[in-house]
Amino acid sequence: MKxxxxxxxxxxxxxxxxLNRRFFMKSAIWAGSTLATAGLYRxxxxxPEVENTGTAIATVAEPSVQTALGADEKVNSFTDxxxxxxxxxxxxxxxxxxxxxxxFVTDPWSVQVGGxxxxxxxxxxxxxxxxxxxxxTYRFRCVEGWSMVIPWVGFPLSKLLAMVEPLSAATxxxxxxxxxxxxxPDSRYxxxxxxxxxxxxxxxAMHPLTLLATGLYGKTLPNQNGAPVRLVVPWKYGFKSIKxxxxxxLMDREPPTTWSLANPGEYGFYSNVNPTVDHPRWSQAHExxxxxxGSRPTLMFNGYAEQVSHLYQGMDLSADF
Amino acid sequence: xxxxxxxxxxxxxxLFNGLLPAVLILIDxxxxxxxxxxxxxxxxxxxxxxxxxxxxxxxxxxxxxxxxWNWLLKQRRLLGLYAFFYGCAHLLxxxxxxxxxxxxxxxxxxxxxPFIAIGMFSFLLMVxxxxxxxxxxxxxxxxxxxxxxxxxxxYITIGGVLHYWIIVKSDVTYPLxxxxxxxxxxxWRVVATIKKxxxxxxxxx
Numbered sequence: 362m363k364x365x366x367x368x369x370x371x372x373x374x375x376x377x378x379x380l381n382r383r384f385f386m387k388s389a390i391w392a393g394s395t396l397a398t399a400g401l402y403r404x405x406x407x408x409p410e411v412e413n414t415g416t417a418i419a420t421v422a423e424p425s426v427q428t429a430l431g432a433d434e435k436v437n438s439f440t441d442x443x444x445x446x447x448x449x450x451x452x453x454x455x456x457x458x459x460x461x462x463x464x465f466v467t468d469p470w471s472v473q474v475g476g477x478x479x480x481x482x483x484x485x486x487x488x489x490x491x492x493x494x495x496x497x498t499y500r501f502r503c504v505e506g507w508s509m510v511i512p513w514v515g516f517p518l519s520k521l522l523a524m525v526e527p528l529s530a531a532t533x534x535x536x537x538x539x540x541x542x543x544x545x546p547d548s549r550y551x552x553x554x555x556x557x558x559x560x561x562x563x564x565x566a567m568h569p570l571t572l573l574a575t576g577l578y579g580k581t582l583p584n585q586n587g588a589p590v591r592l593v594v595p596w597k598y599g600f601k602s603i604k605x606x607x608x609x610x611l612m613d614r615e616p617p618t619t620w621s622l623a624n625p626g627e628y629g630f631y632s633n634v635n636p637t638v639d640h641p642r643w644s645q646a647h648e649x650x651x652x653x654x655g656s657r658p659t660l661m662f663n664g665y666a667e668q669v670s671h672l673y674q675g676m677d678l679s680a681d682f
Numbered sequence: 683x684x685x686x687x688x689x690x691x692x693x694x695x696x697l698f699n700g701l702l703p704a705v706l707i708l709i710d711x712x713x714x715x716x717x718x719x720x721x722x723x724x725x726x727x728x729x730x731x732x733x734x735x736x737x738x739x740x741x742x743x744x745x746x747x748x749x750x751w752n753w754l755l756k757q758r759r760l761l762g763l764y765a766f767f768y769g770c771a772h773l774l775x776x777x778x779x780x781x782x783x784x785x786x787x788x789x790x791x792x793x794x795x796p797f798i799a800i801g802m803f804s805f806l807l808m809v810x811x812x813x814x815x816x817x818x819x820x821x822x823x824x825x826x827x828x829x830x831x832x833x834x835x836x837y838i839t840i841g842g843v844l845h846y847w848i849i850v851k852s853d854v855t856y857p858l859x860x861x862x863x864x865x866x867x868x869x870w871r872v873v874a875t876i877k878k879x880x881x882x883x884x885x886x887x
Binding site: 386398441505552644 | 695
């Protein structure tokens with residue numbers, strides 16, 4: 362550096378310019394860092410609200426089916442139901458799924474029903490919507506410890522199974538979700554083997570509460586909720602209610618299921634909601650109802666014990682979890 | 683005054699940006715914009731922020747040695763205190779909403795769930811570091827002893843990453859990111875120590 366006394370005064374930056382430049386630089390750093398910090402936060406914070414853009418489905422009343430909720434239980438908002446989804450093919454971030462599944466193609470669609478049946482056949486979307494639809498408001502309990510109340514639209518799976526006439530040898534039903542890595546690029550980070558597969562015992566599948574849902578809140582399903590058709594088994598943890606079904610196969614043995622393949626010690630075939638059997642990494646005794654801040658006790662068979670407990674008589678539910 | 687000498691500016695910048703996520707979470711919470719499961723989001727956000735600030739404190743030494751950014755050292759305490767601040771927020775969220783203030787159940791939870799035990803242990807290790815972060819305490823302990831104590835940060839961060847890794851159901855992308863960054867930062871220290879030892883020791887023939 363030159364000795365300051367030898368710098369000609371013409372080379373010295375005027376004080377005003379110097380201060381302006383410092384002020385400008387400081388302001389830029391303030392603005393840049395604030396934008397970066399806030400932007401980073403926004404990237405990871407939950408998405409804004411979602412709209413119900415489905416088409417209306419006509420439903421018929423069914424006074425015979427008892428699915429009453431407790432007096433203190435409210436149906437969750439559409440935004441909660443369609444903005445918070447576990448659909449690992451699209452994203453493992455529940456608030457990202459809606460955006461990632463936006464362009465998922467669900468029409469044309471076909472569900473192949475086969476295996477141990479008299480009349481194997483495929484059902485396209487129009488075939489599925491020909492079934493008489495009903496509205497069923499069920500509790501939905503995720504294995505992660507949160508729950509919702511969802512007004513599904515659909516029809517009992519038993520009606521579809523009756524049409525294909527299961528053989529007497531059939532004891533179980535296997536389900537498979539659509540899988541296409543081109544439409545589901547983030548599925549590479551899912552950490553589970555795909556396509557997603559699930560299964561039920563035949564008597565569970567034939568139970569009147571077991572639903573094939575084609576809609577919710579009176580309209581066709583949003584993509585993120587498993588459009589165009591998904592299973593709903595209200596007394597089991599949510600991951601049993603497989604989404605975007607393309608294949609239903611009747612079998613004479615227990616089919617493999619995705620989460621028990623991924624981690625057999627943590628997820629069993631039955632996966633009935635059961636407050637007395639903990640997940641190895643967290644308790645299942647309580648749940649957080651979406652929309653509420655406190656926690657509420659988890660009910661045996663998610664509150665459907667009266668209707669389904671006879672299916673499991675004589676079974677040790679902590680062994681067959 | 684040059685940028686690197688403007689300590690007051692650095693302090694304000696770091697103080698503001700460190701607090702900003704907490705302010706944004708509060709604003710979003712106030713407006714009901716924390717998504718369908720605010721408790722889950724706040725728990726995850728405060729946990730991730732704790733890890734971010736722990737990683738930032740560990741970044742200071744390599745940046746100083748590699749680029750000569752010695753001015754960063756004066757802000758390291760603030761970064762560490764922010765890690766503690768977000769760690770406290772994370773613990774409070776857990777106690778209030780996961781445990782419903784039933785503090786007796788925490789012991790059972792620590793015993794039953796290894797990731798809770800690791801998280802709790804890492805948090806407890808942060809307490810003495812926060813307590814000894816004042817100038818008076820540095821003087822009282824003496825530089826070398828203080829530095830030795832504050833090397834606990836390595837174990838705290840390893841515990842934090844492990845805690846995050848175990849709770850994830852199947853997609854380990856984010857915990858993997860933290861693990862890789864941490865491995866690089868600790869690896870750099872190992873290499874630096876070896877180089878220093880070799881440089882200092884007389885060459886063996």
